[in-house]
Amino acid sequence: MSLPTRTGDDQPASGPEDRHQFETAAKGGAGFWLSAAAGWAVIAVGLRGILQNSIDTRPGNLARFVVGGALLHDLVVAPLVIVAAVVVGRAVPGRARAVVQGALVVSAVVALFSYPLVRAYGLAANNPTSLPHDYATNLLVVLGVVWATAAALVVVRLQRSPR
Amino acid sequence: MSLGLPAVVRKWTTDPDKPLQQGAYASPLRDERLAAWLGAALGGLFSVCFVTGLYSHLQQNPQGWLPIPARPAGLYRLSQGIHVAAGIASVPVLIAKLWLVWPRFVAFPPVKGVSHLVERVGLFPLVAGGVFMTFSGVANIAQWYPWRFSFTASHFWMAWVTMGAIVAHVGAKWAFARQSLARPSRRPALAEADPVLGTVAEPEANNGLSRRGFLGTVAAASGVLTVTTVGQTFPPLRSLAVLAPRDPGVGPQGYPVNRGAANAGVLDLARSPGYRLVVEGRVSTPLALDLDQLLALPTTVGRLPISCVEGWSYSASWRGVAVRDLLAVAGAEPDRTVLLESLEPQGAYRTSTLNPGQAADRHTLLATHLDGQPLDIEHGFPCRLIAPNRAGVLQTKWVAKVTVL
Numbered sequence: 001m002s003l004p005t006r007t008g009d010d011q012p013a014s015g016p017e018d019r020h021q022f023e024t025a026a027k028g029g030a031g032f033w034l035s036a037a038a039g040w041a042v043i044a045v046g047l048r049g050i051l052q053n054s055i056d057t058r059p060g061n062l063a064r065f066v067v068g069g070a071l072l073h074d075l076v077v078a079p080l081v082i083v084a085a086v087v088v089g090r091a092v093p094g095r096a097r098a099v100v101q102g103a104l105v106v107s108a109v110v111a112l113f114s115y116p117l118v119r120a121y122g123l124a125a126n127n128p129t130s131l132p133h134d135y136a137t138n139l140l141v142v143l144g145v146v147w148a149t150a151a152a153l154v155v156v157r158l159q160r161s162p163r
Numbered sequence: 164m165s166l167g168l169p170a171v172v173r174k175w176t177t178d179p180d181k182p183l184q185q186g187a188y189a190s191p192l193r194d195e196r197l198a199a200w201l202g203a204a205l206g207g208l209f210s211v212c213f214v215t216g217l218y219s220h221l222q223q224n225p226q227g228w229l230p231i232p233a234r235p236a237g238l239y240r241l242s243q244g245i246h247v248a249a250g251i252a253s254v255p256v257l258i259a260k261l262w263l264v265w266p267r268f269v270a271f272p273p274v275k276g277v278s279h280l281v282e283r284v285g286l287f288p289l290v291a292g293g294v295f296m297t298f299s300g301v302a303n304i305a306q307w308y309p310w311r312f313s314f315t316a317s318h319f320w321m322a323w324v325t326m327g328a329i330v331a332h333v334g335a336k337w338a339f340a341r342q343s344l345a346r347p348s349r350r351p352a353l354a355e356a357d358p359v360l361g362t363v364a365e366p367e368a369n370n371g372l373s374r375r376g377f378l379g380t381v382a383a384a385s386g387v388l389t390v391t392t393v394g395q396t397f398p399p400l401r402s403l404a405v406l407a408p409r410d411p412g413v414g415p416q417g418y419p420v421n422r423g424a425a426n427a428g429v430l431d432l433a434r435s436p437g438y439r440l441v442v443e444g445r446v447s448t449p450l451a452l453d454l455d456q457l458l459a460l461p462t463t464v465g466r467l468p469i470s471c472v473e474g475w476s477y478s479a480s481w482r483g484v485a486v487r488d489l490l491a492v493a494g495a496e497p498d499r500t501v502l503l504e505s506l507e508p509q510g511a512y513r514t515s516t517l518n519p520g521q522a523a524d525r526h527t528l529l530a531t532h533l534d535g536q537p538l539d540i541e542h543g544f545p546c547r548l549i550a551p552n553r554a555g556v557l558q559t560k561w562v563a564k565v566t567v568l
Contacts, residue, residue, distance in 0.1 A: 013293055024232070029338075031334055031337060031338070031360070032282075032334055032335055033278075034334065035330055035331055035333060035334020035335070035337075036281055036282075036285065036331045036334060036335070037329035038327075038331070038334075039285065039327045039328060039329070039332070040285070040327060040331060041325030041327070041378075042323055042324075042326055042330060043323070043324050043327035044327075045323045045327070045328075046320045046321060046323030046324035046325075046327060047324060048320070049319070049320035049323060050317070050320045050321070050324075053316050053320065053422075056312065056313035056315075056316035056317070057312050057313065057316050057317045057320060058310075058311050058313075058317075059237055059310035061310055061312050062310070062312045062317050062321075064300070065295060065298075065312075066291045066292070066295045066321065067291060068267065069291060069294040069295050070287065070291035072411055073261060073290070073294055074268050074290070077225060077232050078197055078261065078262060078265045078268070081262055082188075082262075082265070085190070085428060089371060089373055089423045094370070097371045098368070098370075098372045098373065098376050101371050101372045101380070101479065102372060102376060102377075102379070102380040102383065103284065104383075105255075105380050105384060106255075106380060106383055106387055107385075107386045109246025109258060109384040109388065110253060110384070110388060110391075110406070111169050111257045111361040112254075113251070113254060113301060113406065114387055115306035115307050115492060116301070116302055117303035117406060117408060119305065119307075119309035120311075121305060121308075122305050122306030122307060125304075125305065125306045125426075126414070126423065126425070126426055127416075127420070127421065127422070127423055127426070128420070128423050128525050128541065129410075129413060129414035129419035129420050129453035129541075130306055130409070130419075130424075131305075131306075131408055131564055132409065132410045132414075132419075133405060133406075133407075135406065138391075138406060140403065142387065142391055142405065142406065142505065145388065156263075158420065160423075
């Protein structure tokens with residue numbers, strides 16, 4: 001959500017120099033190296049488990065999803081969100097902007113979560129009780145509630161500061 | 164950053180020594196304090212998922228040195244409900260956190276020194292692990308399997324990778340995050356210092372979401388996902404669970420199932436007049452009971468939950484012979500481990516084991532009735548295991564053989 005205008009609010013309280021010194025001290029310290037060693041030991045437990053149980057974990061196929069998920073986010077989703085945020089920041093009038101941004105974020109997350117339900121992939125499992133609802137309709141209802149709430153918030157904001 | 168760099172690089176990369184808000188990524192929401200709050204929330208949610216996940220793993224992979232207790236009866240229902248709910252609630256937090264710190268992904272130069280290298284390499288299992296855990300969990304409860312690996316094994320081992328990366332990341336950021344959280348939020352201080360500037364800086368004055376509004380938005384997104392799903396295990400919110408993959412009130416006899424009789428390949432076997440419940444192993448009187456003999460055994464009624472590993476659950480009234488009573492009829496000693504086998508010809512969960520404490524519990528039943536009605540074949544007719552504090556996949560259906568070990 002990069003916004004087109006910047007205010008004094010943007011300025012960090014501490015200067016870059018303080019921050020740099022601070023981060024350098026934190027990273028060089030014993031705490032950094034101890035937790036790095038402990039963390040990588042736990043990571044090694046997971047990697048060993050994946051390799052030792054390769055019949056179940058299918059490391060090649062698993063790696064495709066693990067690496068692919070990160071790359072999909074970092075190279076596709078995140079840049080798209082940044083572009084979308086700039087568009088919203090420019091297109092939506094000021095007093096409605098915050099509410100519209102919030103409603104868009106909630107809508108996007110709920111839609112993302114609902115995607116496999118709406119596509120009804122689970123029905124392929126041939127389970128008589130899986131996915132009992134009409135998820136496309138339900139998603140629209142939830143989004144309707146979200147945007148009705150957003151509209152109410154915009155009205156409240158306009159009444160509070162009628163400029 | 165060297166001034167000799169091409170302008171395009173300078174414009175789209177960030178300096179790792181400077182705050183998150185830089186150049187093209189100047190949103191006031193890209194704030195260290197906000198990043199620390201989101202990180203703390205995510206660390207808490209993932210830790211809850213990890214601990215409850217270990218408990219679920221222990222249920223499905225029993226360890227002799229740490230036997231699962233038979234009581235409290237609803238423990239697994241609670242822990243697995245929390246596991247799935249916390250995982251779902253973490254989705255918006257993870258997305259927000261990744262968005263907020265994304266400028267660090269395009270840091271230039273990419274590496275400054277050894278500790279910076281170690282920290283950045285650790286970000287890969289952190290980000291990839293976090294995305295994988297939430298994606299695979301959400302896909303699994305929707306019964307969407309776009310992959311070829313085993314979900315349970317991969318979700319379990321990747322949890323270790325992800326938690327290890329969290330430990331390393333917390334260590335790298337601990338002091339910095341603490342300092343960021345201890346610092347008072349900037350906006351009031353600014354308003355105090357200069358009322359005019361402070362008024363202009365008020366986010367309500369047309370500048371989009373404030374930091375507080377952003378946190379509120381993330382909380383609202385988690386809240387919407389929770390309210391529309393948690394009713395699959397929390398009955399008071401059942402009517403709101405419009406995005407839950409299961410409805411605990413929809414299915415044969417009013418309850419859902421995870422593995423149907425047709426999928427299990429037991430439609431004919433379960434209804435065959437040749438069905439026998441065999442009790443053997445370390446018993447003085449091996450048994451082979453037909454359906455009438457099974458129904459003639461003394462019964463116990465228990466109100467017990469079915470708690471699916473996928474996060475839905477329901478509680479119902481079950482009636483059938485208690486395993487300990489059945490063992491007494493067969494002349495087995497109490498305090499034995501018991502192996503149960505299903506009619507199901509194959510499948511990862513066609514057998515399950517009761518440890519001595521579970522086998523001896525008065526409410527560990529081979530149920531023949533559900534809410535007073537004969538068990539539907541989808542629920543495990545002629546008889547199914549139902550025991551307290553037990554993962555749903557281990558409540559073996561269509562039981563045909565009880566072996567005392």
